[in-house]
Amino acid sequence: MSQALYAIPGAALPEPVVDTPTAPPSTTVAQVLARCQVEPVLDELDRDLVGLAMLKQRVRDIAALLVVDTLRLGFGLESRTPSLHMCFTGNPGTGKTTVALRMARILHRLGRSRKGHLVCVTRDDLVGQYIGHTAPKTREVLKRAMGGVLFIDEAYYLYRPENERDYGQEAIEILLQAMENQRDDLVVILAGYRQRMDVFFQSNPGMHSRIAHHLEFPDYGADELLRIGEAMLRDMDYAFDAGARAAFGDYLALRLAQPNFANARSVRNALDRARLRQATRLFADRDRPLTRADLTTLVAADIRASRLFAQAPAG
Ligand SMILES: Nc1ncnc2c1ncn2[C@@H]1O[C@H](COP(=O)(O)OP(=O)(O)OP(=O)(O)O)[C@@H](O)[C@H]1O
Ligand SMILES: [Mg+2]
Numbered sequence: 001m002s003q004a005l006y007a008i009p010g011a012a013l014p015e016p017v018v019d020t021p022t023a024p025p026s027t028t029v030a031q032v033l034a035r036c037q038v039e040p041v042l043d044e045l046d047r048d049l050v051g052l053a054m055l056k057q058r059v060r061d062i063a064a065l066l067v068v069d070t071l072r073l074g075f076g077l078e079s080r081t082p083s084l085h086m087c088f089t090g091n092p093g094t095g096k097t098t099v100a101l102r103m104a105r106i107l108h109r110l111g112r113s114r115k116g117h118l119v120c121v122t123r124d125d126l127v128g129q130y131i132g133h134t135a136p137k138t139r140e141v142l143k144r145a146m147g148g149v150l151f152i153d154e155a156y157y158l159y160r161p162e163n164e165r166d167y168g169q170e171a172i173e174i175l176l177q178a179m180e181n182q183r184d185d186l187v188v189i190l191a192g193y194r195q196r197m198d199v200f201f202q203s204n205p206g207m208h209s210r211i212a213h214h215l216e217f218p219d220y221g222a223d224e225l226l227r228i229g230e231a232m233l234r235d236m237d238y239a240f241d242a243g244a245r246a247a248f249g250d251y252l253a254l255r256l257a258q259p260n261f262a263n264a265r266s267v268r269n270a271l272d273r274a275r276l277r278q279a280t281r282l283f284a285d286r287d288r289p290l291t292r293a294d295l296t297t298l299v300a301a302d303i304r305a306s307r308l309f310a311q312a313p314a315g
Helices: 029-036 039-047 055-075 096-109 135-145 168-180 194-203 205-209 222-235 243-258 264-284 292-295 300-304 307-311
Strands: 086-090 118-121 147-155 186-192 215-218
Touching: 029 055, 029 096, 039 096, 055 096, 055 215, 086 096, 086 135, 086 194, 096 118, 096 147, 096 186, 096 215, 118 135, 135 147, 135 168, 168 205, 194 205, 194 292, 222 243, 222 264, 243 264, 243 300, 243 307, 264 300
Parallel strands: 086 186, 086 215, 118 147, 147 186
Antiparallel strands: none
């Protein structure tokens, strides 16, 4: 893969202040915020991600809890580390992986994650095919994730009730233990479709009871998808002209009605194809000196050449 799928969030933001052992404990929220520098990361989340208002608020609530916890600690109050294991439910392309990366960063700033990294896995990384293979595999993943966040995508595949001898159950047991005993040093985020996750929790109540925060990722509306598309283009030094913007709006209306629509992921794929058409258009014009605008602008034809328009009924 030549291009990173995800930018490292918060990479260019101010670093937290490292306290000296003699520094007096913070007594105000402002002091904690000034030291940990979590606010720039939260602001960046608000700015970079289109929509998701409820979710952004939940993330701020979790941050507030951890800030208050820090203050309590300064007063010597009981501060049993709150469980921070989470479940992200939503359809494909709704931003679950993206937010998990940001969450890892936020937890790091708030002192709830030593290293701030995110380890993304699926069933195949945890479950072996033969007897005796699962425990070492799962333990290895846990070891890599310690001090950070373990993100288990499509977590319900760990549980296969139709197969009595499935090793997934073994992985679940080991995960449950780690989620309980090492919760000071590990945050687990389970992700997947809402309905399947509900079924998974019904069969695995132990898992359900260890999840402190359930965060829902709704499907995006057409307007949000258009704004997401524009933001993605901006990141890549491209832009729609007015005609392309209108054409992309029409494209989204058609695409939303199709099966297998995957929200922001489908937007990204559509834009990749539009860039391909733009390149082909420019390539055909060999001797014309190209301007910066030529190279960065997608025009209506780059969008309207999509097969989707050919299939659509006229009018
Ligand atoms: N609200 C948003 N604003 C801007 N870009 C977004 C938003 N949501 C998702 N994206 C972008 O869409 C792409 C897909 O998002 P992501 O991979 O986080 O979705 P997902 O829910 O994990 O999907 P999947 O279930 O397919 O793994 C990423 O490139 C991400 O940056
Ligand atoms: Mg994902």
